[in-house]
Amino acid sequence: MSNVLSFGTAAPEQILGEKEVIRVDGVWKSFDEGRIQVLSDVSFNVNQGEVIALWGSSGSGKSTLLHLLGGLDAADEGSVSVCGLDPAVEKNRLRLRREYIGFIFQLHNLLPDLTMRENCWIPAMASRLARQEVDQRFEELTSWLKVEHRRDRRIRELSGGERQRTAICRALMHRPKLVLADEPTGSLDEQNGEQVFKLLYELAKREQVTVVMATHERRFAERCDRHILLRDGHVDCRD
Amino acid sequence: MHFSKLVFLSLWRHRIRAAIGSAGIAFGVAAMLSVLSVVLGAIGMFEKILSTDSQYLVFEKNVSDLFFSSVPEDQVAEIRDMDAVAQANPILFGIVSAPDHPVITCFGLEDADPRLRDADWLEGSLQEWRQSEGGILLGSRAAEFLKAGSGDEVPIGRQSFKVAGIIATANGFEDGGVFLKLSSAQEFFNRPGVSSIVAIKLKDDADGDAFRNAVSSRYEGLMALENEEFQQSYSQFRILKATSWAVGVCAFLLGGMGVANTMLLSVFSRIREIAVIQVCGFSKPQVGTLIILEAVLLALIGTAVGFVVGLGILELLQSLPQLQGYIQTVTSPWVWLAIFVTAEVTSIVGSLYPAWYAMKIQPAEALRYE
Numbered sequence: 142m143s144n145v146l147s148f149g150t151a152a153p154e155q156i157l158g159e160k161e162v163i164r165v166d167g168v169w170k171s172f173d174e175g176r177i178q179v180l181s182d183v184s185f186n187v188n189q190g191e192v193i194a195l196w197g198s199s200g201s202g203k204s205t206l207l208h209l210l211g212g213l214d215a216a217d218e219g220s221v222s223v224c225g226l227d228p229a230v231e232k233n234r235l236r237l238r239r240e241y242i243g244f245i246f247q248l249h250n251l252l253p254d255l256t257m258r259e260n261c262w263i264p265a266m267a268s269r270l271a272r273q274e275v276d277q278r279f280e281e282l283t284s285w286l287k288v289e290h291r292r293d294r295r296i297r298e299l300s301g302g303e304r305q306r307t308a309i310c311r312a313l314m315h316r317p318k319l320v321l322a323d324e325p326t327g328s329l330d331e332q333n334g335e336q337v338f339k340l341l342y343e344l345a346k347r348e349q350v351t352v353v354m355a356t357h358e359r360r361f362a363e364r365c366d367r368h369i370l371l372r373d374g375h376v377d378c379r380d
Numbered sequence: 381m382h383f384s385k386l387v388f389l390s391l392w393r394h395r396i397r398a399a400i401g402s403a404g405i406a407f408g409v410a411a412m413l414s415v416l417s418v419v420l421g422a423i424g425m426f427e428k429i430l431s432t433d434s435q436y437l438v439f440e441k442n443v444s445d446l447f448f449s450s451v452p453e454d455q456v457a458e459i460r461d462m463d464a465v466a467q468a469n470p471i472l473f474g475i476v477s478a479p480d481h482p483v484i485t486c487f488g489l490e491d492a493d494p495r496l497r498d499a500d501w502l503e504g505s506l507q508e509w510r511q512s513e514g515g516i517l518l519g520s521r522a523a524e525f526l527k528a529g530s531g532d533e534v535p536i537g538r539q540s541f542k543v544a545g546i547i548a549t550a551n552g553f554e555d556g557g558v559f560l561k562l563s564s565a566q567e568f569f570n571r572p573g574v575s576s577i578v579a580i581k582l583k584d585d586a587d588g589d590a591f592r593n594a595v596s597s598r599y600e601g602l603m604a605l606e607n608e609e610f611q612q613s614y615s616q617f618r619i620l621k622a623t624s625w626a627v628g629v630c631a632f633l634l635g636g637m638g639v640a641n642t643m644l645l646s647v648f649s650r651i652r653e654i655a656v657i658q659v660c661g662f663s664k665p666q667v668g669t670l671i672i673l674e675a676v677l678l679a680l681i682g683t684a685v686g687f688v689v690g691l692g693i694l695e696l697l698q699s700l701p702q703l704q705g706y707i708q709t710v711t712s713p714w715v716w717l718a719i720f721v722t723a724e725v726t727s728i729v730g731s732l733y734p735a736w737y738a739m740k741i742q743p744a745e746a747l748r749y750e
């Protein structure tokens with residue numbers, strides 16, 4: 142059931158509610174030809190500038206839901222709209238990834254033999270952004286993330302916290318509207334996890350970026366603007 | 381950072397693997413370069429011998445190899461008397477052997493042959509040779525490898541010949557050869573009264589067609605070809621050229637499989653990374669291009685190394701006394717270009733499947749196992 146809205150000619154931003162970035166409506170998702178039911182009738186909205194926690198235990202379907210939002214997978218039923226586009230449609234995916242969405246993963250998923258700067262260039266390279274603008278953005282973000290002294294270090298020389306900050310930097314390079322973060326603190330110790338969460342939260346607020354962050358940790362879920370609890374395939378939205 | 385840097389870094393991270401892939405291409409290039417150089421070099425020299433001071437060659441029709449061609453003396457004389465003909469020089473080819481040198485090309489020539497007149501006489505003189513009784517001339521290189529000088533006796537075949545002079549021509553092939561008087565050669569090779577070919581110089585270039593027609597209508601068994609036509613139609617040359625290209629292409633096929641293998645391995649080990657760059661906005665064509673460009677870079681490095689190695693091999697072959705005069709490095713830019721293009725194309729073809737595989741990677745699947 143693809144979203145009819147995405148076929149309109151109006152600018153996608155104008156189709157959703159004024160401040161709505163994500164609208165998920167009656168989404169079902171299963172694997173193994175229905176044997177593993179992961180999401181059952183999931184619906185929720187996210188507004189512009191919100192930092193939302195997608196909270197649930199391991200295996201509750203957080204990653205699956207993020208994948209649907211990012212166009213890495215398609216729902217069995219129901220509609221998903223991200224920045225006014227249906228991510229299940231092939232031609233929207235590239236546009237979403239290049240213009241609207243930044244991804245952060247539990248494992249940093251950086252290229253270990255490349256430097257921090259080179260890694261952050263990857264989204265810019267894909268979208269052929271202007272060099273000067275990219276360099277400037279990189280300087281700005283790395284200063285903000287307090288890793289400016291590591292800019293030209295290879296990823297394999299960086300600590301876990303520094304790697305995750307690089308991942309945040311890469312996700313924000315192209316000034317996305319929405320960041321999808323899949324357990325960004327999951328591989329870090331308590332102190333580093335705390336720092337990375339704080340940086341991500343503050344940066345999101347500063348840049349007016351919407352964040353959907355999957356986490357299984359209550360301490361982070363409760364500090365987001367809102368959390369969406371995932372349990373047995375159903376959602377439960379709380380403030 | 382530029383796309384090309386990503387291409388370079390991707391290879392650099394697995395240098396050993398990249399080097400092995402490159403080596404395949406390098407061997408292909410080196411093989412093709414040396415085989416072609418040897419073959420085209422030999423053909424080139426042969427062509428020069430044939431075309432010295434002549435425009436047409438007359439030889440026996442339908443003969444597979446000029447060594448088997450026979451043109452009888454009386455017909456040579458008749459051709460020489462034709463109005464259009466300025467000069468007709470019969471040459472008898474043969475292979476002789478000397479101790480340690482099983483293959484030496486032998487030329488039976490008349491005294492008046494322009495080849496001798498134009499040669500550089502390092503020892504002896506045309507006059508002395510004319511007067512000598514069954515004396516031979518050595519090409520400069522032949523003199524070197526036979527370690528003989530003017531006045532020495534050289535054993536050739538079952539006979540022994542006295543060296544009457546040493547000559548150098550512009551042509552390496554001739555310099556590795558032995559020159560006999562036509563009559564001595566006919567006797568030595570037991571081919572009385574014949575030559576292999578007649579090199580013809582016409583009074584007027586415009587008479588070419590008339591001359592050719594005259595030869596084929598008057599002599600059932602002969603044909604005349606312009607030098608250029610001859611080079612293209614002479615079957616030995618064609619077979620040699622085809623063989624060398626075939627050997628080269630086989631070498632390249634192996635090289636291409638090497639690239640395919642290297643790139644496939646590279647893609648397999650980078651599935652996660654490829655998924656990540658897709659998530660960062662790389663389109664499928666961009667992913668495919670990345671892989672193909674990596675293969676192109678492999679091929680560029682391989683080609684460069686191959687050219688160096690190939691030239692090294694040729695240098696080595698040229699320094700072997702047994703092969704003196706038979707090898708001439710290919711200098712034609714077209715051959716170099718052809719080798720270069722073949723290397724790149726093979727490499728690109730070899731990277732198509734790996735590129736297709738990379739384009740098919742599903743990020744969700746690849747990123748699932750954290």
Ligand SMILES: Nc1ncnc2c1ncn2[C@@H]1O[C@H](COP(=O)(O)OP(=O)(O)O)[C@@H](O)[C@H]1O
Nearest residue numbers: 172173177179198199200201202203204205206
């Ligand atoms: N591609 C897949 N094939 C089969 N099962 C899957 C697939 N992706 C996820 N699952 C299953 O779906 C459930 C939810 O997974 P996931 O979304 O990764 O949970 P979470 O991120 O909350 O830990 C798990 O039981 C997992 O095994």
Ligand SMILES: [Mg+2]
Nearest residue numbers: 203204205323
């Ligand atoms: Mg997960």
